[in-house]
Amino acid sequence: MTAAIEADGLVKTFKGGVRALDGVSFAVEPGTVFGLLGPNGAGKTTAVRILTTVLRPDDGRAAVLGHDVSAEPGLVRGLFGLAGQYAAVDENLTARENLRMVGRLNHLPRGVIAERSHTLLADFALEDAADRPLKTYSGGMRRRLDLAAALVASPPVLFLDEPTTGLDPQSRLDLWRVIEGLVADGTTVLLTTQYLEEADRLASELAVVDHGRVIAAGTPAALKTDLGTTVVEIVLADDRGVAASMEALTGIGGQPPRVSGTTIELPANAGPGVAMEALRLLDQAGVVPVSFTLREPSLDDVFLTLTGRPADDRGDPASVPASAVRP
Amino acid sequence: MTTIAGERVGAARVARGPLRRFRWGVSDTLTVVQRNLLAYLRIPEALFFSSVQPIMFVLLFRYVFGGAIHVPGVSYVNYLIPGIFVQTVAFGAVSTSIGLxxxxxxxxxxxxxxxxxxxxxxxTGRTVADLARNVVVVLIITAVGYAVGFRIQTNVAAFVAGLLLLLLFAYALSWGFAVIGLSAPNSETAQVMSFPVLFPLTFASSAFVPVASMPSWLRGFAEHQPVSVVVDAARALMLGGPTASYVWQSVAWSVGIVVVLAPLAVRRYRRA
Known part of the structure; x- marks a missing residue:
């Protein structure tokens, strides 16, 4: 079966020698959510810009539903919707007018535009505000409208570039439900995110990108297991109990515990059972920790495992609005 | 939830054949024009003040500076209004750069x-919307001009021809300012970048004072630069005198500006 979205060896270097993409490849199965996971500056947005025909790659091939984005950009633009972190909606228009504009620029018949606008405004809880200028809209409402605009033409493929970055938890949950609904209806979604939790919830396949390269790929479950990132973190009052604790804890949880100062980290992918076992063993060894926490895997942990350094904020030259990076 | 995705119509909407591509191009342009005009209507303050500025210029030159400016053979208000028309539409072109x-x-x-x-x-949608805005502004100036004593010395047809000529020039300028707008990092800078182009063009011209009153080193530029040519053409059409050469020259300028700067703007747009 042809992949719905394909990236093959994408390379892009920006002026000033920033290599945003350094040979990125992945393929997205039709009707699934694919997550591009990585910190700011990893190259996620650059990949989306290439796939949506906005940016030309220096090398490599990209295709949407089997159509090459460089060879048939006009056709490809009719196949996808795009929504992102920077809600690109027209401030001076109302929500309804924004949707009508996008519908017309997609050359949809008048009746279809009216019907789609009506449905989308209702489903995104924008009906009451539909005829108000956007100046009165909250960030979450703008983001919903941005997504609605991406859906006016009922595209079979949807690109979501950090759709929930900066949203409050409730808006984020609402958006997740919408995305799940779309996928249930057969839409193929490519989602970029910095949040492991989001990728975990939505994506059936993931690629972890860093410095323009895919450094790990697979299902969220496989990645979490492989990258061993759920840990029991034990902090001791002083270093007297460290040796005894290390001895007691070695052999459980599948991997040896790590120690730094008076903090011991014990990999616990097998689940909370490891923590119970650890508590019991510490008790037997006569060690009373100052704190004892079970830490769920985080993007930081994935990165630490993959790269040996934490995922820091370096500022993505490609994820800020285009105007800010123009020469 | 099942309705959000909608029916798949995407793949069917591909431009087939040059005729359909042309029709879509026209429809897309009209959609963008409408969007830009709606934006102008949504910010009535901007529309109001963008008409107040040229009115201020009319009053300033008519009543403050005008008394000190003597133009042989013509009342200053009649001399001034054709110049104000061109100066106003030239200033209006800045909105193209700010908008983009x-x-x-x-x-x-x-x-x-x-x-x-x-x-x-x-x-195209941006420049056409700005042209529409200029039409409104030109009508306002006509009314204000009449109120302060301007009178057409030729006939209405010639006057309208003069307006069309300067609107064509304004449209051409829009493409030039589009290049600035697409090169600026933000709208504030676009505005600031526009003025060094605009001021010499509008003030070192025959718009407000006869070029003959300028020092010789400036006269050469002032006499032949496009704003002066268009002002002279509009003046000839509205007040009388030989028109052919001026009209021909100003059309040439307008077409020339579009031919040179529109492709540059398009290239900037592709890379932006």
């Missing part, structure tokens, strides 16, 4: 580039 810079800054242009719309529609 703003769209770029807000990521709207990036979004437009990912839509299956005609590539030219964003620029």
């Amino acid at each position: 810079a703003e769209d770029l800054q807000k990521g709207l242009i990036e979004r437009f580039r990912a839509l299956p719309m005609a590539r030219s529609a964003v620029l």
